[in-house]
Amino acid sequence: MNNTKRRFELIVFDWDGTLLDSQAQIVGSMLATCADLAMAPPTREAIKNIIGLGLPEALDELFPGTGPDLRQRITDTYRRHFLGTAMPSKLFPGVVETLRELHGQGYLLGIATGKGRRGLDRSLAETGVGDLFHATRCADEAFSKPHPQMLLDLLDVLGVKAARTLMVGDTEYDMQMASNAGTASVAVNYGVHDEQRLLGHNPLGCINTISDIKLWLSH
Numbered sequence: 001m002n003n004t005k006r007r008f009e010l011i012v013f014d015w016d017g018t019l020l021d022s023q024a025q026i027v028g029s030m031l032a033t034c035a036d037l038a039m040a041p042p043t044r045e046a047i048k049n050i051i052g053l054g055l056p057e058a059l060d061e062l063f064p065g066t067g068p069d070l071r072q073r074i075t076d077t078y079r080r081h082f083l084g085t086a087m088p089s090k091l092f093p094g095v096v097e098t099l100r101e102l103h104g105q106g107y108l109l110g111i112a113t114g115k116g117r118r119g120l121d122r123s124l125a126e127t128g129v130g131d132l133f134h135a136t137r138c139a140d141e142a143f144s145k146p147h148p149q150m151l152l153d154l155l156d157v158l159g160v161k162a163a164r165t166l167m168v169g170d171t172e173y174d175m176q177m178a179s180n181a182g183t184a185s186v187a188v189n190y191g192v193h194d195e196q197r198l199l200g201h202n203p204l205g206c207i208n209t210i211s212d213i214k215l216w217l218s219h
Contacts (some may be wrong), residue, residue, distance in 0.1 A: 008184070008217070010160040011102060012151060014169035015113035017051055017191030019099075019210065020123060022089035026051055029081040030062070036077050037070075039063075051192045052114045052171035054139030055079075083119065088126050092190070094211035099132045101214060108158050111136040112150040112167070112177065134158060146176030151183060166204075168213060175201035186216065 016022045027047045034041035042062045050058035059066065059074060066074070103109055109132055113120055117138045124130035135157045142149040155162060167178035170191020175198060178185035187198035187206040195206055205216055 006217075007164070008107070008166040009164040010108040010110060010154070010158055011166050011168060011213075012110040012112050012154055012183075014052065014167075014171070014174045015111050015115055015120060015123070016089075017170040018168060018174075018188055019091055019095050019111075019129075020089050020127070021092050023048060023051065023192065025082065025085055025089045029078055029085065032081045033074060033077040036081075037073060039074075048192050052145055052169070052173040054114050054144030055116065057139075057144040058114070079116075079119075083122065088123070091127050091129070092210055094209055096127075096129060098211050098214060099129055102217075103132045108134045108160060110134060110154045110158065112145070112154060112174075113137075114139045114145060114173075116140040145171075145173035146180055148177055148181035151177055151181035155181070155183075168210075170198075172197055172201055175203055178203075186213065 013019055027044055030047045031041050050061045111133055115138055117140055120138050135154050137150040137153050142153055162182035165183040167174055167183050167185040170188045171193045175185050185203040187203040189195040189206050207213060
């Protein structure tokens with residue numbers, strides 16, 4: 001494929017809910033945290049809704065007004081449960097093949113995630129796809145979505161203009177981050193937020209599987 005004919009040079013993916021099917025692990029870890037700390041748990045829907053945010057921002061949504069001591073206990077307990085899960089989350093079907101094909105075609109690939117660096121590095125090692133990404137940015141290294149910093153940092157590191165960058169994600173936070181950074185976006189409709197909610201933020205398209213991004217890019 002001739003790079004000069006491409007609209008996009010860099011494709012940045014969200015991780016949880018877009019490439020990794022981690023919803024059950026996140027919800028289960030948060031519910032287990034509440035049980036350990038004898039706290040009234042949020043609903044499963046409430047927990048699903050904060051997937052994509054950095055952990056501090058997620059806790060602001062789930063447990064508003066929590067004091068610093070309890071907040072730290074929630075943070076530590078959640079991380080213990082999430083990182084200690086015996087059965088780690090798996091990539092969605094088609095992710096490995098799609099990433100390899102895009103990488104082989106010469107696209108720059110990045111990740112912008114609400115995960116912390118420790119969690120992302122562990123997840124990349126477990127799934128074996130870390131070497132396919134040219135740069136990654138986590139919520140403990142920048143402002144959380146929908147702030148544009150993670151995307152802007154990736155543009156700076158890789159030397160790519162916003163107009164040549166595509167953000168792919170499953171939440172409105174991803175779509176808003178892309179808009180705030182001046183990049184285009186494509187939504188996936190199999191993750192956390194429903195299609196109607198995603199379309200409210202004017203992505204260029206909405207795909208049904210991650211494999212569909214290959215066909216979308218070719219049009």
